[in-house]
Amino acid sequence: MNRTFPAESQLRREICAAGRTLRELGYLPAAAGNLSVRLGDGRILATPSGVPKGELSPRKLILLQADGTPARSRTRGPRRSDSLRHVSSEIAMHLRIYALRPEVRAVCHAHPPVATGFAVAGRALDTAVLGEVAILLGAVPLAPYAAPGTQELPDSIAPFVTRANAVLLANHGVVAFGEDLRTAVQRMEIVEHCARVILVAELAGGAKLLTREQVRALVASRERYGLPPLPADAVPWVVAEDSAGKR
Numbered sequence: 001m002n003r004t005f006p007a008e009s010q011l012r013r014e015i016c017a018a019g020r021t022l023r024e025l026g027y028l029p030a031a032a033g034n035l036s037v038r039l040g041d042g043r044i045l046a047t048p049s050g051v052p053k054g055e056l057s058p059r060k061l062i063l064l065q066a067d068g069t070p071a072r073s074r075t076r077g078p079r080r081s082d083s084l085r086h087v088s089s090e091i092a093m094h095l096r097i098y099a100l101r102p103e104v105r106a107v108c109h110a111h112p113p114v115a116t117g118f119a120v121a122g123r124a125l126d127t128a129v130l131g132e133v134a135i136l137l138g139a140v141p142l143a144p145y146a147a148p149g150t151q152e153l154p155d156s157i158a159p160f161v162t163r164a165n166a167v168l169l170a171n172h173g174v175v176a177f178g179e180d181l182r183t184a185v186q187r188m189e190i191v192e193h194c195a196r197v198i199l200v201a202e203l204a205g206g207a208k209l210l211t212r213e214q215v216r217a218l219v220a221s222r223e224r225y226g227l228p229p230l231p232a233d234a235v236p237w238v239v240a241e242d243s244a245g246k247r
Helices: 008-024 091-100 113-120 131-136 152-161 181-203 212-225
Strands: 034-038 044-046 062-064 106-110 166-169 173-178
Touching: 008 034, 008 044, 008 106, 008 181, 034 091, 044 091, 091 106, 091 152, 091 173, 106 181, 113 166, 113 173, 113 181, 131 181, 131 212, 152 166, 166 181, 173 181
Parallel strands: none
Antiparallel strands: 034 044, 034 106, 044 062, 106 173, 166 173
16 A cells, blocks of 8 residues: 655744754753654755744745755745755764664654753663553664764664664764654654653662563563564663663
């Protein structure tokens, strides 16, 4: 069955709405972060550099070929405003995710404060504490530090992209991705929620982890909710049986 993809004009509006949502949540201070979606024909629609994501308009977005070179809109003709703007220097990270995950149609990079705090502390979000996170997201690994806007950034996340649905970027932020923009944004919200709960649990005396069998049952329940299976080599959870937090 052929999949029907949203029109470019609709995706432009969705990116702007997502930018406002993430800004209101406090995940995108100043002009930080970037969003992109993959159109049905493989082209990429991305946010520009230097523009607060809560102030985006559809005309401010930039259309790219799958390799990151500029493209022209096929729905509204040439866009002079596109030529005057620059795509985010971190677009290479988005392109790497699209290349490694053919089913992914949207990428969301943001700086949610608590999850970013874990990334700064050098800690992955891979302790099994919340059932809904095990079902909806999976463990969130930590990629090694890479300077923003460099080729090292996509290289740093590459080993994790096929094994997770979100990745912490050491001393930087978070990237989440999904089959559509709504899913990618929701995964970003789940990452930050998980980080907040773990932090509060530690302040309250320490989190009580789920057992390995409990996690297996939760992951198996994805089918019941109409969710696709997680990758066979998905990043593993740290569970109750793991002594002193070690696998």
